[in-house]
Amino acid sequence: MRTLHVGLTGGIGAGKSAVAARLADHGAVVLDADLAARAVVEPGTDALAAVVEAFGEGVLAGDGSLDRAALAELVFSDTARREELNRIIHPRVRAWMAERAAAAPEGSIVVQDIPLLVEGGLVPLFDFVIVVDARDEVRIDRLVRLRGMSREQAESRIAAQAPRERRNAAADRVIENDGTQAELVEAVGALWRELTGRRDGS
Ligand code: ATP
Numbered sequence: 001m002r003t004l005h006v007g008l009t010g011g012i013g014a015g016k017s018a019v020a021a022r023l024a025d026h027g028a029v030v031l032d033a034d035l036a037a038r039a040v041v042e043p044g045t046d047a048l049a050a051v052v053e054a055f056g057e058g059v060l061a062g063d064g065s066l067d068r069a070a071l072a073e074l075v076f077s078d079t080a081r082r083e084e085l086n087r088i089i090h091p092r093v094r095a096w097m098a099e100r101a102a103a104a105p106e107g108s109i110v111v112q113d114i115p116l117l118v119e120g121g122l123v124p125l126f127d128f129v130i131v132v133d134a135r136d137e138v139r140i141d142r143l144v145r146l147r148g149m150s151r152e153q154a155e156s157r158i159a160a161q162a163p164r165e166r167r168n169a170a171a172d173r174v175i176e177n178d179g180t181q182a183e184l185v186e187a188v189g190a191l192w193r194e195l196t197g198r199r200d201g202s
Helices: 016-026 033-039 046-055 068-075 079-103 136-147 151-159 164-169 181-199
Strands: 004-010 029-032 109-113 128-133 173-176
Touching: 004 016, 004 181, 016 029, 016 109, 016 128, 016 181, 029 033, 029 079, 033 079, 033 109, 046 068, 046 079, 068 079, 079 109, 109 181, 128 164, 128 181, 136 151, 173 181
Parallel strands: 004 109, 004 128, 029 109, 128 173
Antiparallel strands: none
């Protein structure tokens, strides 16, 4: 049986992590790009050394780990510096994910959860792309209620990402997540049947 390589994305607060968790319940091998982005800069990695070389010792916390807030401060409003950081981090994240995807048992459904999958031009790497979508109002409400953001923060984070029309256009399947958790569980059940069908060639 061949392995099916699935990309999972969606705007902030739409419910990617929730969909990833339900797919894992069904047996998917889930790889999280946010987790990878942390793993590749752990103390002792060449990526952390490269970040310090480029941005200075000020991005290190007292215990030698990366001070994410200090680094975010330096790159937040500076596109050139952000791109410089991305040039260090992104190839290593891709390698981290690719290595683990390749190690999955044959016949697995490997789901890579990547927030900027569409923006990063990664759609062609996958057999199947899932986009999780929810209305902006629903996303703002979740980010404010469950993530402690202010309404302004939530709106500006949403505005900084690709518009949902562009993201949805790249999808093989859009999961609408405007409803309840129970509705999402049901939608992911149907999605899992679709994915296993694709893997099995039906
Ligand atoms: P991010 O881009 O920030 O990683 P995300 O797309 O992964 O966001 P989630 O973390 O899955 O989004 O969902 C955002 C919040 O909304 C979480 O607290 C999650 O538990 C909640 N949530 C997701 N789907 C639903 C739903 N159908 N009903 C109620 N709450 C939900």
